[in-house]
Amino acid sequence: MPARSRLSDAQVAAVARHHFGLSAPVPDLPAGDAFEDAQGVPVAVRESDGLAVAEIPRWRSPAEVARRLAERGWSAPAAWVGRPPADATQLPARVLALLPVAGTPADSAAVSAGAAAWADVRASGREVELVLVPVTAAHPEVAWADLAAAYGGTLLGERVDPEPARTGGQVLFFTGLSGAGKSTIAGRVVELLLEAGSAVTLLDGDEVRHHLSAGLGFSQQDRDTNVRRIGWVAAQIAKHGGIAVCAPIAPYAAVRADVRREVEAQAGRGSFVLVHVATPLTECEARDRKGLYAKARRGEIPAFTGISDPYEAPTDAEVTVDTTGKDVEACARLVLDAVLAGRVQ
Template sequence: MVSANRRGSGPRSGAEHVDTPVFTPGPDGLAHLELILNGTYPLPGFMTRTEAEAVSRDARLPDGRPWPVPVILEVPEELSGADRLTLTDPEGAPLAGLSVTEHWRDQGGGHRLAGAVRLLRPPTYGVLRELRPSPAEVRAQRELEPSGRPLLAVVTDRPLHHRALHQIRAESQTLGRAYGEGERAEVLVLIDTGLEDEGMAPAVLAAEPLLPARTSFVVCTLPRTADRSRGALGGVWGPREVGLAAHVAAAYGATHMMAVTDGEGLDVERVMARRPPLTVLAPEPWRHSAAQGLWMPLTQVDPTEARAELTDAQVETELAHGRELPAWFTPARVGAELARLRPARTKRGLTLLFTGLSGSGKSTIARGVCDGIRRSGRSVTLLDGDVVRRMLSSELTFSREHRELNIRRIGYVASEITRHGGVTVCAPIAPYAAGRAEVRAMVEEFGDFFLVHVATPLEVCEARDRKGLYAKAREGKIPEFTGISDPYEEPQDADLVVDTEGITPEESVARVMAALREGGWLPDHDG
């Protein structure tokens, strides 16, 4: 969000500033900003080009200090010349004043601003705000009851199943042995989740009774670096992001850290080579012994009886079809919370996005699919491309910028319906891959996304041209017409491809309905 902040509400430094621009950073920018402002980062603000490039290249700042990831602020072109900004949260509340010392561009041409930030008011935006104390507050609380024992930070954005819980208890016991028989290190669970979405935090908190007695919880939001992909049940971490987690954990007073990942293949040596400020542990692998019905260190389990935990894909499949997770894999409390967070797909919000050329049959198929979904007993909303243009985007042109804005509006409406468990069927042309990806990201924060590419060839679409649009586009009367004078970027990530050439609309609808039933979003039979 960009706007002009008039007299009286901008950051001050001596003389009163007029027309200080106001800017809401993106998710990564907000994550960095909060970690700067609350003292987690030992940095005054956002990095210069020299600093960012040194960190990317060497995992060090120019002064030699180890640091794992660039801390950058991306801004739109119209703000690239600003000498100060007021940075706000997504609701417009001022968070910090930025004194710009450098404008620079990355290799992709993106605009960046560097400079120190000054706190204007403590943040109030974001989920689980009551679990977001500053590092100084956590350290002060520990100083009130000093034990002298190590503090093991467990950084996770995924549920704690039996394997991880056994590893945490074992590492806590090992670290505490130096302080007496039966002693354990204290444990701080750092739950990484977004500012707008609780993610897996409730499932992590559900494991509290199974963790060591002196365990506390803190919620924070780490930026999503290129090393890390995001799944429904947690992320896949790379060395840079584990390194960042180590710096965050150290700020909270931790002496040791372990990251809970989707497996046991974390390359701790690569992480430690970057000189993190604490010891990053590589927990001993554990397996479930099918014969004894116990989780045990891998070295104590007969290889023929060893059973690894379920993969994320297997967990998602079980949850999607409403099946209870097995007790050997996860505690009942965690399983119940996961079932609430990831309900069966028949109860989960869903957005279907139909994309294809004008005349491909998108709207016809979408209406038929809506009828079928309705008959199955689920509520459904149709966002047809032409109707949305009239009702939500009548002021927009067909420029690329406005087409992307139109798709963004559709995505926002669809994500809100998805958030509340409804089904949305969208049928715009959606010609650009970036716009479709943005809609997918918005929707998948709250539910499921299913992309259908109606891949009817251009010549067939043109032959069906009831409105005469292609003819006008060929004559130059309609500029920027998709497929003629403007590109259509075919999806590479479609969940289903339907070519309507040579088949009836009913057959196309049946293909989509069959895919939805097979995926578990609809009952096996219509109601």
């Protein structure tokens, strides 16, 4: 049975671009012989001479789009890439609107915002016949004139945002040793945000373990899976404008980086705030309310973070808090200041 790997939305789009002839090189993919998307749908199989690509339901091939437009009598239609021009009166009677949304899921804010902008053109009273097509293009990998030509059109113009639209949502992701104070501070931050009228959801490590990740153990693979599940749920909340507060240990830098990428792909740059609760190990052990460190020192708990398993301290945290000698309110206010700063940028 071939080794299967799951691809991100961006990787699926890269496979589609390669398959459609919009990019020459075979995309850089993770190890494995077969690949599927986030929903488990087969995408491609690795072969000796490259990739054998399955039909990818979301993405329509440029040749197919061009053929269908020709059947409608659209010969070399004017193509516009991205959001419509500020002055829609420059648009002709027929427009092939191409939305470059590579790497985003079908229900992402970028797709919704792009489609809504063209809906506004229709609502303005202009007699414009539109065909709206989400495309896999990733600027500057694909020149917009070449993209328009691939879909059978002639480039009229483009208005492409340099990065995904920000939804206004945020993920506040606490990381630190057991007993560092993550859950306590996170809980107070949630209270302060609710008092301010924000829509906020708390994804506490212990509660997620009980519900979302029931059945997972404490091997590195299972812990990574748990953190990625938390990150995915948080990204969905932020994508729709809410605030997610997460408080796992999340000891590994690579997994935290994966969560950051997922969140920012869904909710835009700056939507992920990493909070390192940097309380020293000695202080965490002194608290040890659950007796976990004592058991780990006796060898009763294998692979315990900070004792028999590493904790990779962040080098990319937006906020660092050492709770030693500080009260919860002061720590929570420090974090909240960073959240508010991110929401008004």
